[in-house]
Amino acid sequence: MKKTFKRYRLFLIMLGLYGVLYFVEQNLFIASTTKAYNSMIEMVLVLPPVFILLGLLDVWVKRETMVKAMGNDSGLMGILLAFFLGSAAAGPLYAAFPVALTLLRKGSSFKNVLIMIGAWSTTKIPLLLFEAASMGLTFTVTRFLINIFGILGIAFISEKVLGHKELDEIHERAIQLEI
Amino acid sequence: MDNTAYLIAFVALGISFFKSKEKTLQALKKAWKSFENILPQFLSILLLIGFVLSILTPQQISSLIGGDSGWWGVMLASILGSITLIPGFIAFPLAAALIQSGAGYMQIAAFISTLMMVGIVTIPMEIKFFGKKAAYLRNGLAFIFSLLVALIMGVILK
Numbered sequence: 001m002k003k004t005f006k007r008y009r010l011f012l013i014m015l016g017l018y019g020v021l022y023f024v025e026q027n028l029f030i031a032s033t034t035k036a037y038n039s040m041i042e043m044v045l046v047l048p049p050v051f052i053l054l055g056l057l058d059v060w061v062k063r064e065t066m067v068k069a070m071g072n073d074s075g076l077m078g079i080l081l082a083f084f085l086g087s088a089a090a091g092p093l094y095a096a097f098p099v100a101l102t103l104l105r106k107g108s109s110f111k112n113v114l115i116m117i118g119a120w121s122t123t124k125i126p127l128l129l130f131e132a133a134s135m136g137l138t139f140t141v142t143r144f145l146i147n148i149f150g151i152l153g154i155a156f157i158s159e160k161v162l163g164h165k166e167l168d169e170i171h172e173r174a175i176q177l178e179i
Numbered sequence: 180m181d182n183t184a185y186l187i188a189f190v191a192l193g194i195s196f197f198k199s200k201e202k203t204l205q206a207l208k209k210a211w212k213s214f215e216n217i218l219p220q221f222l223s224i225l226l227l228i229g230f231v232l233s234i235l236t237p238q239q240i241s242s243l244i245g246g247d248s249g250w251w252g253v254m255l256a257s258i259l260g261s262i263t264l265i266p267g268f269i270a271f272p273l274a275a276a277l278i279q280s281g282a283g284y285m286q287i288a289a290f291i292s293t294l295m296m297v298g299i300v301t302i303p304m305e306i307k308f309f310g311k312k313a314a315y316l317r318n319g320l321a322f323i324f325s326l327l328v329a330l331i332m333g334v335i336l337k
Contacts, residue, residue, distance in 0.1 A: 007219045008222075010219065018230075031229075035233055036228060039229065039264075043221065046184065049187065050184065051210040054213060056191050056192065056203075056210075059206040059209065060202065060206070089184075094220075094301040094304060097305060098213050100309075114317065117317070121295040133271075134271040135271060142336070146327075147292075150328065170309055170313055
Protein backbone atom coordinates (compact mmCIF):
# COMPACT_ATOMS: atom_id res chain seq x y z
CA MET A 1 0.00 0.00 0.00
CA LYS A 2 2.72 2.42 1.04
CA LYS A 3 4.78 1.36 -1.96
CA THR A 4 1.86 1.91 -4.29
CA PHE A 5 1.36 5.38 -2.85
CA LYS A 6 5.01 6.21 -3.44
CA ARG A 7 4.87 5.06 -7.05
CA TYR A 8 1.83 7.21 -7.75
CA ARG A 9 3.21 10.20 -5.84
CA LEU A 10 4.03 12.29 -8.91
CA PHE A 11 0.65 11.56 -10.44
CA LEU A 12 -1.12 12.59 -7.22
CA ILE A 13 0.91 15.82 -7.05
CA MET A 14 -0.11 16.62 -10.62
CA LEU A 15 -3.74 15.83 -9.84
CA GLY A 16 -3.40 18.30 -6.99
CA LEU A 17 -1.99 20.94 -9.36
CA TYR A 18 -4.92 20.31 -11.69
CA GLY A 19 -7.17 20.88 -8.68
CA VAL A 20 -5.48 24.24 -8.04
CA LEU A 21 -5.84 25.07 -11.74
CA TYR A 22 -9.59 24.43 -11.49
CA PHE A 23 -9.95 27.26 -8.99
CA VAL A 24 -7.39 29.64 -10.48
CA GLU A 25 -7.97 29.34 -14.23
CA GLN A 26 -11.05 27.32 -15.06
CA ASN A 27 -10.83 27.61 -18.86
CA LEU A 28 -7.27 26.33 -18.88
CA PHE A 29 -8.36 23.51 -16.57
CA ILE A 30 -11.12 22.45 -18.96
CA ALA A 31 -8.81 22.63 -21.99
CA SER A 32 -6.08 20.65 -20.20
CA THR A 33 -8.48 17.98 -18.97
CA THR A 34 -9.99 17.55 -22.43
CA LYS A 35 -6.57 17.17 -24.02
CA ALA A 36 -5.32 14.80 -21.33
CA TYR A 37 -8.48 12.75 -21.79
CA ASN A 38 -8.03 12.62 -25.58
CA SER A 39 -4.42 11.48 -25.17
CA MET A 40 -5.56 8.84 -22.71
CA ILE A 41 -8.13 7.46 -25.16
CA GLU A 42 -5.45 7.27 -27.80
CA MET A 43 -3.12 5.48 -25.40
CA VAL A 44 -5.81 3.03 -24.33
CA LEU A 45 -6.50 2.20 -27.98
CA VAL A 46 -2.86 1.62 -28.86
CA LEU A 47 -1.17 0.09 -25.86
CA PRO A 48 -2.95 -3.23 -25.08
CA PRO A 49 -1.78 -5.06 -28.23
CA VAL A 50 1.78 -3.78 -27.68
CA PHE A 51 1.90 -5.17 -24.17
CA ILE A 52 0.19 -8.44 -25.10
CA LEU A 53 2.75 -9.03 -27.86
CA LEU A 54 5.52 -8.14 -25.41
CA GLY A 55 4.24 -10.71 -22.93
CA LEU A 56 4.07 -13.35 -25.64
CA LEU A 57 7.58 -12.51 -26.83
CA ASP A 58 8.85 -12.78 -23.29
CA VAL A 59 7.32 -16.21 -22.79
CA TRP A 60 7.94 -17.81 -26.18
CA VAL A 61 11.22 -16.41 -27.50
CA LYS A 62 14.28 -18.01 -25.94
CA ARG A 63 17.19 -15.83 -24.93
CA GLU A 64 19.56 -17.69 -27.24
CA THR A 65 17.25 -17.04 -30.18
CA MET A 66 17.17 -13.31 -29.45
CA VAL A 67 20.94 -13.12 -28.96
CA LYS A 68 21.41 -14.78 -32.32
CA ALA A 69 18.84 -12.56 -34.06
CA MET A 70 19.64 -9.19 -32.50
CA GLY A 71 22.71 -9.63 -30.30
CA ASN A 72 26.18 -8.19 -30.72
CA ASP A 73 27.10 -10.50 -33.59
CA SER A 74 23.78 -10.32 -35.42
CA GLY A 75 25.16 -7.97 -38.11
CA LEU A 76 22.93 -6.75 -40.94
CA MET A 77 20.18 -9.20 -40.03
CA GLY A 78 19.88 -7.68 -36.55
CA ILE A 79 19.79 -4.15 -37.97
CA LEU A 80 17.04 -5.04 -40.46
CA LEU A 81 15.06 -6.83 -37.78
CA ALA A 82 15.35 -3.80 -35.49
CA PHE A 83 14.11 -1.52 -38.30
CA PHE A 84 11.23 -3.87 -38.99
CA LEU A 85 10.21 -4.16 -35.33
CA GLY A 86 10.19 -0.40 -34.85
CA SER A 87 8.43 0.36 -38.13
CA ALA A 88 5.71 -2.22 -37.56
CA ALA A 89 4.93 -1.05 -34.04
CA ALA A 90 2.14 1.27 -33.00
CA GLY A 91 2.02 3.89 -30.30
CA PRO A 92 3.96 6.90 -29.03
CA LEU A 93 7.71 6.83 -28.44
CA TYR A 94 7.41 6.17 -24.72
CA ALA A 95 5.61 2.91 -25.48
CA ALA A 96 8.85 1.81 -27.16
CA PHE A 97 10.78 1.84 -23.86
CA PRO A 98 9.16 -1.27 -22.35
CA VAL A 99 9.74 -3.04 -25.68
CA ALA A 100 13.37 -1.94 -25.57
CA LEU A 101 13.66 -3.31 -22.06
CA THR A 102 12.37 -6.73 -23.06
CA LEU A 103 14.74 -6.85 -26.04
CA LEU A 104 17.70 -5.93 -23.81
CA ARG A 105 16.75 -8.60 -21.27
CA LYS A 106 16.56 -11.19 -23.98
CA GLY A 107 20.04 -10.26 -25.16
CA SER A 108 19.60 -7.81 -28.03
CA SER A 109 22.50 -5.40 -28.48
CA PHE A 110 21.93 -1.80 -27.35
CA LYS A 111 22.73 -0.60 -30.87
CA ASN A 112 19.84 -2.62 -32.28
CA VAL A 113 17.57 -1.43 -29.50
CA LEU A 114 18.42 2.17 -30.44
CA ILE A 115 17.67 1.40 -34.09
CA MET A 116 14.33 -0.05 -33.04
CA ILE A 117 13.56 3.12 -31.05
CA GLY A 118 14.64 5.31 -33.97
CA ALA A 119 12.46 3.40 -36.41
CA TRP A 120 9.60 3.49 -33.91
CA SER A 121 9.81 7.26 -33.80
CA THR A 122 10.16 8.05 -37.50
CA THR A 123 9.76 5.31 -40.06
CA LYS A 124 6.37 3.86 -39.19
CA ILE A 125 4.60 2.96 -42.40
CA PRO A 126 1.06 4.17 -41.60
CA LEU A 127 2.52 7.38 -40.25
CA LEU A 128 4.60 7.89 -43.41
CA LEU A 129 1.46 7.58 -45.55
CA PHE A 130 -0.18 10.11 -43.31
CA GLU A 131 2.83 12.40 -43.52
CA ALA A 132 2.80 12.18 -47.33
CA ALA A 133 -0.89 13.08 -47.37
CA SER A 134 -0.43 16.20 -45.26
CA MET A 135 3.12 17.35 -46.05
CA GLY A 136 3.60 16.16 -49.62
CA LEU A 137 5.75 13.44 -51.13
CA THR A 138 9.00 15.44 -51.45
CA PHE A 139 8.98 16.39 -47.78
CA THR A 140 8.19 12.84 -46.68
CA VAL A 141 10.66 11.00 -48.91
CA THR A 142 13.48 13.44 -48.12
CA ARG A 143 12.87 13.16 -44.40
CA PHE A 144 12.59 9.37 -44.61
CA LEU A 145 15.92 9.00 -46.41
CA ILE A 146 17.76 11.35 -44.05
CA ASN A 147 16.18 9.56 -41.09
CA ILE A 148 17.50 6.14 -42.08
CA PHE A 149 21.04 7.50 -41.96
CA GLY A 150 20.26 9.45 -38.80
CA ILE A 151 18.87 6.44 -36.96
CA LEU A 152 21.90 4.33 -37.88
CA GLY A 153 24.23 7.21 -36.99
CA ILE A 154 22.69 7.76 -33.57
CA ALA A 155 22.79 4.02 -32.82
CA PHE A 156 26.41 3.50 -33.89
CA ILE A 157 27.72 6.68 -32.24
CA SER A 158 25.91 5.93 -28.97
CA GLU A 159 27.38 2.44 -28.82
CA LYS A 160 30.87 3.79 -29.49
CA VAL A 161 30.59 6.59 -26.93
CA LEU A 162 29.15 4.35 -24.22
CA GLY A 163 31.80 1.65 -24.45
CA HIS A 164 31.82 -1.92 -23.14
CA LYS A 165 31.50 -1.23 -19.44
CA GLU A 166 28.50 1.04 -19.75
CA LEU A 167 26.79 -1.23 -22.27
CA ASP A 168 27.16 -4.11 -19.82
CA GLU A 169 25.63 -1.92 -17.13
CA ILE A 170 22.66 -1.16 -19.38
CA HIS A 171 22.02 -4.87 -19.85
CA GLU A 172 22.49 -5.49 -16.14
CA ARG A 173 20.05 -2.72 -15.30
CA ALA A 174 17.46 -4.07 -17.74
CA ILE A 175 17.59 -7.49 -16.12
CA GLN A 176 17.38 -6.16 -12.59
CA LEU A 177 14.60 -3.58 -13.14
CA GLU A 178 11.39 -4.80 -11.56
CA ILE A 179 9.08 -4.26 -14.48
CA MET B 180 -3.75 1.24 -38.00
CA ASP B 181 -4.80 0.43 -34.45
CA ASN B 182 -6.93 -2.41 -35.75
CA THR B 183 -3.93 -4.08 -37.37
CA ALA B 184 -2.09 -4.14 -34.06
CA TYR B 185 -5.13 -5.67 -32.35
CA LEU B 186 -5.53 -8.21 -35.12
CA ILE B 187 -1.90 -9.31 -34.85
CA ALA B 188 -2.09 -9.46 -31.06
CA PHE B 189 -5.27 -11.57 -31.13
CA VAL B 190 -3.97 -13.97 -33.77
CA ALA B 191 -0.73 -14.36 -31.81
CA LEU B 192 -2.69 -14.92 -28.61
CA GLY B 193 -4.84 -17.52 -30.37
CA ILE B 194 -1.83 -19.45 -31.66
CA SER B 195 -0.16 -19.22 -28.26
CA PHE B 196 -3.31 -20.43 -26.50
CA PHE B 197 -3.61 -23.33 -28.91
CA LYS B 198 -0.02 -24.33 -28.19
CA SER B 199 0.03 -23.88 -24.43
CA LYS B 200 -2.67 -22.59 -22.14
CA GLU B 201 -0.29 -22.02 -19.22
CA LYS B 202 2.30 -20.11 -21.21
CA THR B 203 -0.41 -17.86 -22.64
CA LEU B 204 -1.71 -17.10 -19.18
CA GLN B 205 1.85 -16.39 -18.07
CA ALA B 206 2.30 -14.03 -21.03
CA LEU B 207 -0.88 -12.14 -20.19
CA LYS B 208 0.22 -11.84 -16.57
CA LYS B 209 3.57 -10.43 -17.71
CA ALA B 210 1.80 -8.05 -20.09
CA TRP B 211 -0.36 -6.72 -17.28
CA LYS B 212 2.56 -6.48 -14.88
CA SER B 213 4.70 -4.43 -17.25
CA PHE B 214 1.74 -2.20 -18.03
CA GLU B 215 0.88 -1.60 -14.38
CA ASN B 216 4.51 -0.85 -13.67
CA ILE B 217 4.68 2.12 -15.98
CA LEU B 218 1.10 3.21 -15.34
CA PRO B 219 2.08 5.91 -12.79
CA GLN B 220 4.43 7.53 -15.29
CA PHE B 221 1.92 7.25 -18.10
CA LEU B 222 -0.76 8.95 -16.04
CA SER B 223 1.60 11.76 -15.05
CA ILE B 224 2.69 12.23 -18.65
CA LEU B 225 -0.95 12.43 -19.76
CA LEU B 226 -1.67 15.25 -17.36
CA LEU B 227 1.48 17.06 -18.45
CA ILE B 228 0.60 16.70 -22.16
CA GLY B 229 -2.87 18.08 -21.51
CA PHE B 230 -1.47 21.14 -19.77
CA VAL B 231 1.38 21.87 -22.21
CA LEU B 232 -0.86 21.48 -25.25
CA SER B 233 -3.34 23.87 -23.70
CA ILE B 234 -0.85 26.69 -23.15
CA LEU B 235 0.73 26.35 -26.59
CA THR B 236 -1.89 27.07 -29.25
CA PRO B 237 -1.17 26.57 -33.00
CA GLN B 238 -1.47 30.34 -33.54
CA GLN B 239 1.23 31.00 -30.97
CA ILE B 240 3.47 28.38 -32.52
CA SER B 241 3.15 29.78 -36.04
CA SER B 242 3.85 33.33 -34.90
CA LEU B 243 7.13 32.12 -33.41
CA ILE B 244 8.43 29.84 -36.14
CA GLY B 245 7.45 31.56 -39.38
CA GLY B 246 9.46 31.27 -42.60
CA ASP B 247 11.47 34.39 -41.81
CA SER B 248 12.47 33.33 -38.33
CA GLY B 249 15.71 31.72 -39.60
CA TRP B 250 17.97 29.75 -37.26
CA TRP B 251 16.39 31.38 -34.24
CA GLY B 252 13.07 29.89 -35.41
CA VAL B 253 14.71 26.51 -36.05
CA MET B 254 16.14 26.47 -32.52
CA LEU B 255 12.81 27.48 -31.06
CA ALA B 256 10.97 24.87 -33.16
CA SER B 257 13.42 22.21 -31.98
CA ILE B 258 12.92 23.15 -28.36
CA LEU B 259 9.13 23.17 -28.78
CA GLY B 260 9.28 19.79 -30.51
CA SER B 261 11.47 18.34 -27.76
CA ILE B 262 9.09 19.43 -25.02
CA THR B 263 5.74 18.69 -26.58
CA LEU B 264 4.37 15.20 -27.05
CA ILE B 265 1.90 15.35 -29.91
CA PRO B 266 0.97 12.08 -31.62
CA GLY B 267 1.87 11.91 -35.32
CA PHE B 268 -1.71 11.79 -36.47
CA ILE B 269 -2.25 15.20 -34.95
CA ALA B 270 1.24 16.57 -35.59
CA PHE B 271 1.26 16.22 -39.39
CA PRO B 272 -2.04 18.00 -40.07
CA LEU B 273 -0.91 20.62 -37.54
CA ALA B 274 2.40 21.00 -39.38
CA ALA B 275 0.60 21.29 -42.74
CA ALA B 276 -1.69 23.94 -41.27
CA LEU B 277 1.29 25.80 -39.82
CA ILE B 278 3.04 25.87 -43.18
CA GLN B 279 -0.09 27.20 -44.82
CA SER B 280 -0.28 29.93 -42.22
CA GLY B 281 3.29 30.99 -42.79
CA ALA B 282 5.65 28.66 -40.92
CA GLY B 283 8.88 27.75 -42.76
CA TYR B 284 9.79 24.27 -44.02
CA MET B 285 13.09 24.35 -42.16
CA GLN B 286 11.41 25.21 -38.88
CA ILE B 287 8.65 22.63 -39.39
CA ALA B 288 11.17 19.91 -40.25
CA ALA B 289 13.04 20.69 -37.02
CA PHE B 290 9.77 20.67 -35.09
CA ILE B 291 8.58 17.32 -36.49
CA SER B 292 11.96 15.67 -36.14
CA THR B 293 12.46 16.65 -32.50
CA LEU B 294 8.82 15.89 -31.76
CA MET B 295 9.33 12.33 -32.94
CA MET B 296 12.81 11.62 -31.59
CA VAL B 297 13.48 13.81 -28.56
CA GLY B 298 11.41 13.48 -25.41
CA ILE B 299 12.21 15.80 -22.52
CA VAL B 300 8.99 14.97 -20.70
CA THR B 301 9.67 11.25 -20.93
CA ILE B 302 13.37 11.48 -20.03
CA PRO B 303 12.89 10.36 -16.39
CA MET B 304 11.33 7.18 -17.74
CA GLU B 305 14.16 6.72 -20.22
CA ILE B 306 16.77 7.22 -17.49
CA LYS B 307 15.05 4.59 -15.39
CA PHE B 308 15.28 2.13 -18.27
CA PHE B 309 18.70 2.86 -19.80
CA GLY B 310 20.57 4.94 -17.25
CA LYS B 311 21.47 8.64 -17.26
CA LYS B 312 24.30 8.66 -19.75
CA ALA B 313 22.57 6.60 -22.43
CA ALA B 314 19.34 8.57 -22.12
CA TYR B 315 21.03 11.99 -22.36
CA LEU B 316 23.24 10.77 -25.18
CA ARG B 317 20.34 9.46 -27.26
CA ASN B 318 18.29 12.61 -26.79
CA GLY B 319 21.29 14.87 -27.38
CA LEU B 320 22.29 13.13 -30.59
CA ALA B 321 18.67 13.11 -31.77
CA PHE B 322 18.48 16.86 -31.13
CA ILE B 323 21.65 17.60 -33.11
CA PHE B 324 20.44 15.29 -35.86
CA SER B 325 17.13 17.17 -36.03
CA LEU B 326 19.00 20.43 -36.66
CA LEU B 327 20.82 18.67 -39.48
CA VAL B 328 17.50 17.45 -40.91
CA ALA B 329 16.19 21.01 -40.80
CA LEU B 330 19.24 22.28 -42.65
CA ILE B 331 18.98 19.67 -45.42
CA MET B 332 15.21 20.07 -45.77
CA GLY B 333 15.65 23.83 -45.89
CA VAL B 334 18.04 23.50 -48.81
CA ILE B 335 16.00 20.91 -50.72
CA LEU B 336 12.53 22.39 -50.23
CA LYS B 337 13.50 26.02 -50.88
